[in-house]
Amino acid sequence: MRAVAVYTAEREVRVINHPAPSLTSATQARMRVLDVGVCGTDREIVSFQFGTPPEGSDYLIIGHESLSEVVEVGASVSKVKAGDLVVMTVRRPCPHPSCVACREGRQDFCYTGDFTERGIKQNHGYMTELVVEEERYLNPVPRHLRDVAVLVEPLTIAEKSLEQIWTVQRRLPWERPHRAVVLGAGPVGILGAMALKVEGFEVSVYSRSPNHEEKNRILDAIGVPYIAAETHSTEDMAKTVGPIDVVYEATGASSVAFEVLKHLGPNAVFVFTGVPGRKGPVPVDTDEIMRNMVLNNQLVLGSVNAPPQAFQSAIRHLGVFAQHWPQTLRSVITGRFPIEHALEALQNQPGSVKNVVAIAS
Ligand code: BGC
Ligand code: ZN
Numbered sequence: 373m374r375a376v377a378v379y380t381a382e383r384e385v386r387v388i389n390h391p392a393p394s395l396t397s398a399t400q401a402r403m404r405v406l407d408v409g410v411c412g413t414d415r416e417i418v419s420f421q422f423g424t425p426p427e428g429s430d431y432l433i434i435g436h437e438s439l440s441e442v443v444e445v446g447a448s449v450s451k452v453k454a455g456d457l458v459v460m461t462v463r464r465p466c467p468h469p470s471c472v473a474c475r476e477g478r479q480d481f482c483y484t485g486d487f488t489e490r491g492i493k494q495n496h497g498y499m500t501e502l503v504v505e506e507e508r509y510l511n512p513v514p515r516h517l518r519d520v521a522v523l524v525e526p527l528t529i530a531e532k533s534l535e536q537i538w539t540v541q542r543r544l545p546w547e548r549p550h551r552a553v554v555l556g557a558g559p560v561g562i563l564g565a566m567a568l569k570v571e572g573f574e575v576s577v578y579s580r581s582p583n584h585e586e587k588n589r590i591l592d593a594i595g596v597p598y599i600a601a602e603t604h605s606t607e608d609m610a611k612t613v614g615p616i617d618v619v620y621e622a623t624g625a626s627s628v629a630f631e632v633l634k635h636l637g638p639n640a641v642f643v644f645t646g647v648p649g650r651k652g653p654v655p656v657d658t659d660e661i662m663r664n665m666v667l668n669n670q671l672v673l674g675s676v677n678a679p680p681q682a683f684q685s686a687i688r689h690l691g692v693f694a695q696h697w698p699q700t701l702r703s704v705i706t707g708r709f710p711i712e713h714a715l716e717a718l719q720n721q722p723g724s725v726k727n728v729v730a731i732a733s
Pocket of ligand 2: 465485486
């Protein structure tokens with residue numbers, strides 16, 4: 373079967389022929405992959421800055437944002453049956469008995485760093501025709517979300533962040549936070565803005581995006597104002613928005629993020645989700661940030677990966693988005709490419725939002 377493989381030593385990316393997998397235990401299912409989304413992590417992997425092949429392999433099959441259809445299930449599988457649509461989680465637990473997070477099925481909080489991630493770290497991904505996976509990593513998706521369910525995984529970033537926000541803001545038992553700023557207007561930012569909106573937040577997006585017409589159109593349609601970082605300083609933005617309760621950072625642009633950190637409202641929480649490349653030191657006014665944080669009871673947290681619960685809430689939220697904004701939701705996917713053209717999907721076309729490799733229909 374065909375697969376998109378990154379050869380790290382040779383620094384090459386190719387569509388290859390890879391042996392098709394079959395079931396090896398009664399707790400597994402075999403899926404045919406329908407759609408695989410492409411994100412910044414994939415772009416880093418195909419430019420050899422990130423990503424590790426499985427042990428003993430000189431290449432890594434990429435792809436971690438997926439939608440598949442079950443074709444066959446092992447004898448003890450009960451969650452899904454042939455014909456069902458599923459989205460698979462990304463991270464697999466580390467082997468260490470002492471890692472309570474992994475032992476509890478919360479490898480998104482792994483302590484040891486010896487987890488694997490499909491399509492990213494020591495585990496082949498989904499940009500291929502057939503995959504086999506354990507039942508517990510499958511999340512069933514209703515058929516009516518067929519066209520958009522590849523967006524579940526990028527939405528889980530916001531879902532895990534929301535889970536974290538609700539958990540930490542229980543320290544303020546009198547009201548839910550209500551004013552949110554999303555940093556970045558890529559797919560993670562847009563999907564995050566939708567989730568925050570549906571959760572009742574007043575949402576604004578602050579972003580530096582050349583060619584942002586399509587992004588603007590999407591945000592307009594969901595009633596989220598776009599504030600351009602090219603023309604508005606972080607100070608202007610904070611004045612326009614009013615006291616900020618939550619910042620959902622979805623760019624990996626650390627200098628902008630730390631600027632925004634200075635303008636949080638009282639008792640606010642700031643969630644970092646981007647993974648910036650190392651571009652060298654940037655000066656920040658640490659006194660100002662520390663003073664504000666202490667004098668305003670603020671909290672900064674980082675969040676990576678997502679547990680099954682976040683996949684389930686993403687699937688639920690996607691259903692709500694599809695009801696509120698059917699056209700707009702579909703328009704988040706701006707490009708579909710056959711597997712032979714996967715390398716084009718991996719390039720960042722100006723103005724595109726989410727590129728998808730459409731492997732089967
Ligand atoms: C994926 C996460 C993963 C992270 C770091 C992201 O693109 O969505 O599942 O944990 O990259 O590898
Ligand atoms: Zn672990």
